[in-house]
Amino acid sequence: MSDDEKNPAREVITDYAQAHFRYFRTADGTVYAQKNGHPVARPMRSQGTTGSHRQELMVGLFRDGRGVFNGTAMKEALDLIEALALTEGVQPVHIRVAPGFDGATWLDLGRSDGQSVRIHPTGWDVRVPDPQEVCWRRTQLTGELPLPVKDTDGKGIDLLMRLCNFANAETECLAIAWLIGCLGPAVPVPAPFLTGPQGAGKSTGGRMLVRIIEGMTGDLRRAPKDEENLITAVAAGWVTALDNLSHMTPELSDAMCCIVTGAENVKRALFTDGDVFRVGYRRPLLLTGIDVGVIRPDLAERLLPLRLERPRVRRTEAELWSDFAEVLPVILGSLLDLTVQVRAAGADIPTDLRMADFAHLCAQLDAATGLGALAAYRASLDDLNDDVIEGDLLAQTVLKHAAGIDQGTEQRMTSAEWLHCLTGLYTGEDFRPLPKGWPTTGKVLSDRLKRLQPTLAARGILIDWGRTNTSRYIEIARAGAAPPPHEQEAAF
Template sequence: MSEEEKTPAREVITDYAQAHFRYFRTVDGTVYAQRNGHPVARPIRSQGTTGSHRQELMVGLYRDGIGVFNGTALKEALDLIEALALSQDVQPTHIRVAPGFDGATWLDLGRDDGQSVRIHPTGWTITTPDPREVCWRRTQLIGELPMPARETNGKGIDLLLRLTNFASADTESLAVAWLIGCLEPSVPVPAPFLTGPQGAGKSTAGRMLVRIVEGMTGDLRRAPKDEENLITAVAAGWVTALDNLSHLAPDLSDLMCCIVTGAESIKRALFSDGDVVRSRYRRPLLLTGIDVGVIRPDLAERLLTLRLERPKVRRTEAELWAEFEEALPVILGSLLDLTVKVRSTAAETPTDLRMADFAHLCAQLDAADGLGTLSAYRASLDDLNDDVIEGDVLAQTVLKHAAELDPGAETRMTSTEWLHRLSALHSGEELRPLPKGWPTTGKVLSDRLKRLQPTLAARGVLIDWGRTRNGRYIELTRRPATPGHAQPPLH
């Protein structure tokens, strides 16, 4: 055959690729490749250590006897494939959990054969998802899960709770509710904060909760030093677990709020002047620590306090983890059984809590198993509100002012007048100096009150903003007690 009659290498590669792989794009324009009949998708530009599409294409060409091609031919072929794929329909990729058809959800077991768990209203099955229904994205943080056991009769939940040191049955039910929430891709779940005395096994319990969803390679991490590193880690896995926190800086606190309820990060693409890279993230978050100091009100609404106690009998790490690894298939099977049961149970959605989806899940768990999860969740939020108030002198001063009002009474003043009133109330007759961080202007006071608004409302003090012809005002009202309910304490 003459040189003119030979098919160019880039065409050989392109024909082979389109015959053996499916190509599609995501909403941000990234092009992915899926081997025919396989749910795992790889970005065609990836050079990652978990296996790039370029590598699997080279291996396929070699094993099928097509040949070995140089980098120029592969680059030209992938350039063409990428251009063609940009005209295809948009389809999302998912990490670990994904929504499916007909109300089902999927759990990626991280297996090479692509087998996954399909959780549907009548049960759960293990199968390979249709690539057009679910596209899994794999990273180094996606570990392999064992095949879940069947017909466990709830034994796995008991095994898990026996291996942990949760302080009460209410705490145990909240931990189980959080695990169920981790299997639902569309439900934001509050971040558990595992706390307790030194030696209570907080890190061990945190690892166990994470490894139920992420496999035995899942682990806790130190909090990254900057926002970009944390977002990168969050976007590459499903559950993000930060260990041994002792302080929450304002920037980290705000970022945690975004991780729990969802946000988007945009940064300039490498080696480009005008293009950008979008990172969307909403992930389950888990924290451990003895005390993190002052908690900001917006984060308090997104936390779930799980208290642990020191074990009476100590066990070696090797013994403990060997037992957990052996029990993991049963634990996962029991969790899937309970998830199906909870999702099929009807319950009213509480309308007074910020994390309404999780509150509804707690109500469903109570209706399904007769537990007191929702009341335990409310008690956890009350404790966190107390922590916020104890760490905020301004909140204490506002509650002190409200305590002098009759129930139902309201006070309306400008922000500057409020600043003078609250400053004088704090200083008192002794003329105590104002603490560090006290608002210095009416605008700063107004912004601080907006952050404290949910915390104060939980104590029966309502803050509102309005405007008249004379200017803006802030209105404070002490909520009257509802019949049959005691007025919440103001201090």
Template sequence: MAEDEKTPARQIITEYAQAHFRYFRTVDGTVYAQRNGHPVARPIRSQGTTGSHRQELMVDLFRDGVGVFNGTALREALDLIEALALTESVQPTHIRVAPGFNGSTWLDLGRDDGRSVRIHPTGWDILTPDPQEVCWRRTQLTGELPLPAKDTDGKGIDLLLRLTNFTGAESECLAVAWLIGCLDPGMPVPAPFLTGPQGAGKSTAGKMLMRIIEGMTGDLRRAPKDEENLITAVAAGWITALDNLSHLPPDLSDAMCCIVTGAESVKRALFTDGDVVRSRYRRPLLLTGIDVGVIRPDLAERLLPLRLVRPKVRRTEAELWAEYSEVLPTVLGSLLDLTVKVRAAEADTPTDLRMADFAHLCAQLDAVAALGALPSYRASLDDLNDDVIEGDLLAQTVLKHAAGLIPGAEARMTSSEWLHALSGLYSGDDCRPLPKGWPTTGKVLSDRLKRLQPTLAARGVLIDWGRTREGRYIEMGRPADPTPGQQQPAF
């Protein structure tokens, strides 16, 4: 018997795999396989039937004439490869956008040849990234983007806005700012909430914004029923777009806050007693709907309302999307050109807004194009504060109480005393019954006021907490009137 016929199958597979693929691990211990010279990485434990590394390895072994091997040999070889890879250096994987060397950013075009867009301080190029610099992770949600057009002279932005039904320049400039923010993997961006009357094209506009970065296969989806399914959907793509929202329960609202600013989920690994699976996520989020009811204050600070109107002239779906597909390379090229200019612009960072990175981006956009993005962003937050107050009877009662305070003066009481005072103010002389959801204890009132604190501060009501020897207290007041010549601070 020949010597090579005595070589175990698992050894043949292992030697072939290590010669043609690079294996590495991520910080959470997942081992990935990356074909030599190609930027796309696949987890070796993936059991998917489409695009899994196991399938990729089987095909290569057959095409190169090495042989056809059974499942046991493949499993044993991959077990050994995984054990060896756990001793290698750690490298992250990315979906759609990734940071690069020397201040650059990469955009995955989703192409089989691995070509991607490198955005650098002086421009952008279409290249195949060095596998040591960028490792792309792709899923079934990763669609293919066309090659962006060069030298568009900015006309792609106008072509995009012409296909949408935004109410005016305020919503249009914020939509453009959000798209630029989506190309930065390190920037948390507020979630656009496309709203308007029935028939205003909210879903269509949402798809158009999303598909600029996710490709023509990107689509809107219904909100998952629980947080675990939402996190799974978020982790599989870059932009998560939820369509036709009519209600935001507290759990979903809290999950959206985490998606926008970043969080981590830990759950037990399947079929194990002690292993866990970590899911880190911070993704751009897009929402559409006519009205979602009461918006919680913490989510309101992370939303970007974009309003649409009903079009005067209707077009067929086929005609609309045919035109969109035709102009998409120009739109993407113009967006990349504008992104380079905006990143190079110098502007002051607003320090009074929670999403300071996005506010700074709006200021940079104004420095380049003078679109009024930052004033529009401030106005949108002001509108959201009004929505929060209109939907919260406690906030309305606090504002009513604060209206009787002298500017510069402060009222200090315990939480129970505040509950008694605010309940009496709401009930009035006619002893109106307290509404459902009204705080029942001083502790519940204190927690509600902590959520409402930024919203009330935007309306000139300052709330603080403290402690004396007698116990804890809540302090409420209004800022003193500015002296002549002194500018009133903007909230």
């Protein structure tokens, strides 16, 4: 084909594409194509199994009688369209949950017609969002949700609790608070850790919670071997659920902390020497397992333990999931009703908890329903502090030493002096051997104490760092007597 024959083909494709699609770029420079009037956008360069824009364009040209074009003409047209799109405005794309106008948020139902749920403090409804307000990005992990049922009068929440094996009412209200948090794109939520004896239905319960948000195709997966694969899995969906954890490396623990509260990675772009692209992520995370061993203090502040118990009556998988699929529209409708009530409820923000946004959500849930979610959340964090201390011999030794300090007084020593003091206290008169991982230098001790500082503070042991004209010091003190629990609650 001559060059004169190629030019009209490029022009036909370009004119058709600009007439039927809207092209824009995201903050990281990725160009997306969005069919006019439809909220779903596809990356220009995507070749994924969910379909590429190139395929979408070829089908449109063929069905509208414009012809079938060869690869060269299509490539040249798309290169031009992509270059033009880089001069357009920036708009974000979202997976599953997105912020909207006037304080509303959106939930993508994953439907081909683009229908989504708009959630507002005044109510919720199902509609196709304006493409200028919300652009959905879908991947192979984006499952379809059923149309939620209106005016359920809370029936769906009761149905969900009957299907799950939560140990008590406190665990149930924390699970509800987490589900509501998953519908908020700006609220970091702690990662539920479903635990309990063997046969308690931890994996089944985890799947149910995930499928309320991700649809019936949502599932649990094994923990990736490295952080890069974990980030890839997280970026492709909204809720990431890791099943049957039995051990947690420091690297995996740190990665989970970043996923819960948000972080960003910078990577080199493929086939380039100096170009980079940014990968930002903050996603709801869910974990299941009987025991993961020692929990690091920073991760403990981001976990939400949900204990399950063994069911008295066993059911077949087919029967259980058939019943769940049948009631899922009612469960989703009840969750949306409750979300509207919670967002409209006023409550003070607890300022003493790390996950302040989730603590505020629990307080709003209490104001709307009286469930006692905030007290249950505080109790769960207290239990996690106990788990951290039980798994850390240094924390136990500091507590043992602090027991001999008068309340309201402090002791100051250099890090090397503290290391000598605590080591001697641990080894005792029989000089028992030091455990693996015991600090070997004052600097290592200081770093370990910084990690343990919030956990020990919850037990009334205050640690601070300072310096004199000649040296640096670490100060350990016992706080004064804490007020009674009812007075602490009244402060909030």
